[in-house]
Amino acid sequence: MSEAHKSLNFLEQIVEDDLANGYTREQLRFRFPPEPNGYLHIGHCKAIGISFGLGEKYDAPVNLRFDDTNPAKEEQEYVDAIKEDVSWLGYKWDKVCFSSDYFQQLYDWAVLLIKYGKAYVDSQSSEEMAEQKGTPTQAGVAGPYRDRSVAENLDLFERMKAGEFKEGEHVLRAKIDMEDPNMLMRDPLMYRILHKEHHRTGDAWCIYPMYDWTHGESDYIEQISHSLCSLEFKPHRKLYDWFLDQVYTGKDLRTKQREFARLNLNYTIMSKRKLLRLVEEGVVTGWDDPRMPTISGLRRRGYTPVALRNFVDKVGVAKRENVIDVSLLEFNIREDLNKIATRVMGVLDPVKLVITNYPEGNEEVLEADNNPEDPSAGTRYVPFSRELYIEREDFKEDAGNKYFRLTLGSEVRLKNAYIIKGESVVKDASGTITEIHCTFDPESRSGSGTEASKRTVKGTLHWVSIQHAIKAEVRLYDRLFNNESPDGDPEKDFISFINPDSLKVITGYLEPFMANATVGDSFQFQRLGYFNVDLDSSPQNLVFNRTVGLRDSWAKQKPKQQPEQGQPKPQQQQQASALSTINKLGKKLANLPEEKRLATISDIEKLAGTLTQEEVIGFFGTASKKVGTRMAGIVSLYAFAKAHSKEISNIPGAEEFIQKAKEDKNELLQDVAIR
């Protein structure tokens, strides 16, 4: 027996194929090549997961390479942030590299290209060059400097490097083909003059290499076996290979670029430029604002590396455009936090609850599980007293029997404490409830082992003792954008889709245990969601972020109770089922083994009696290659005619449908058609 085949994504498949065709394991090497011009986001998480994941899978080194060829945009701050993010995710790079470390080598190679007649100095304006470049549908033409002599090119390039010219005066271009259908091959720029300070090389250079010239050659220098990037670089591959041809010695590893689809998430944006705008315009507080899809934002929000890695893993790798539903991200963080987060009680929208038969001034300490998913997490103590806060939403004066919470006259359990019964309410002048009065069953204390403690009641509420509660600032986050695809509308600026309620700051009341919470700690506020301690928090002023709410099937149910119109759904379903069953059966008909096929045909015959004539006629348009469906159609047609005592000739199109089947090459189809 062959063992179950573990399916590989197409990149793993490429690596496997290469391994089978002569690459050694030792040759495998990958790289993650961010430009240090912004913070990493969840999309980069996928790219990181792919390259570093391959590294882990094949035990191959992965370089973290900063693609820093544009001194105007790049900064050390970003380098530091990127390093922190990658290592926080739990990945270990082999070497930290910088493209700028290769400037000299790149320059030497460029000189070589000039000598070979493969590169030249152009001295036109960018507008002129763009003009000559043509358009995607129109070939370009040569510019006037294309055939400068090698000597002149060498001299000019040397002087460009020496700083003799102003920015924009000259550029170095590869000499390839101005008529290539791929625009990138129409004599792409290799160098431009930039009199700018570079974050690493300072003022050592005033000419800087362009991406295409830099990236592939950096891969080559580092001997990267597989240079993986996103789909928009597909057209660059031809140029990547061309440049590589010019410097490849034939003695070492030839690198290759392969492309995958980048990650998109709904209700957010992934463009660094636009994220920068959110930061600069103060829409958010910074790159690490917990509403940002950046890794640092997600971290601050309370996401864990495990959750992010699982997410990327579930998303998969392919070449088609995709939009991932945020619910998948949320699933992954809940899954992880459910296992590890300590459960605590906190009330975010308090209403006072007075237990009228609980002795005044009395208090006791109750034991509570830290995590029911993990017995080793232990227990802690929670103080209980006569006056508590409960969630305003957890009480209704009267409600239907689908409401499991506190009402007047009903019983609920206070988590880890007693069973109480709603007795009366106190309201202010406007009718708002200010106090709820209840009585408790003294025998019912959790874990006491009494009969009363084992009673089951419909609902359990979380609570906090007013006199012991500590206050905390709680930041409730919602999605940053109201629109599923904020940058998908060419007419509207993405900023206009900002959700005005993406942040709500409230005061919450927490059990005293929380006084010791330190920055970064994650908790589950029971029945509410997962919360972590924000960077802004201090022992004097605790600040929590809501990472994500708990799944809430009650919240989903509520809106349904209102409108409720009579829906003819069951009827529809029944109608559809005979036809859809036949369709389903028919689809595989031609591929089934003899015995099973005959049995299926007789099943179809039984079902077909209940079809309408319209449904039967619907089969006549079936595509000719769908033999199974055509067979099912023929069988249904005969069975239908028989059941309704109809002549085939009286059903429009039927004879032709049968005739075509009889003439078909497929014998199975002929068989069912001939009667």
Add this chain to the structure above:
RNA sequence: UGGCCCAUGGUGUAACUGGCAACACGUCGGUUUUUGGUACCGAAGAGUCUAGGUUCGAGCCCUAGUGGGCCAACCA
């Protein structure tokens, strides 16, 4: 007047390389539960973009079409 890439349930990825379309999220039921959480069980939902072709047999191979994406920065 172009070139390249892509097309499988609502979403995303599979289908051991041509053999009865699977997994996850989501949705809807149910069981358990001192969290309306978790866990567990179950269901609905895809004729694999269209039309041809090759084949005993096509989601997979071929052709044409349709739809979507990318390509004209001295950005990466």
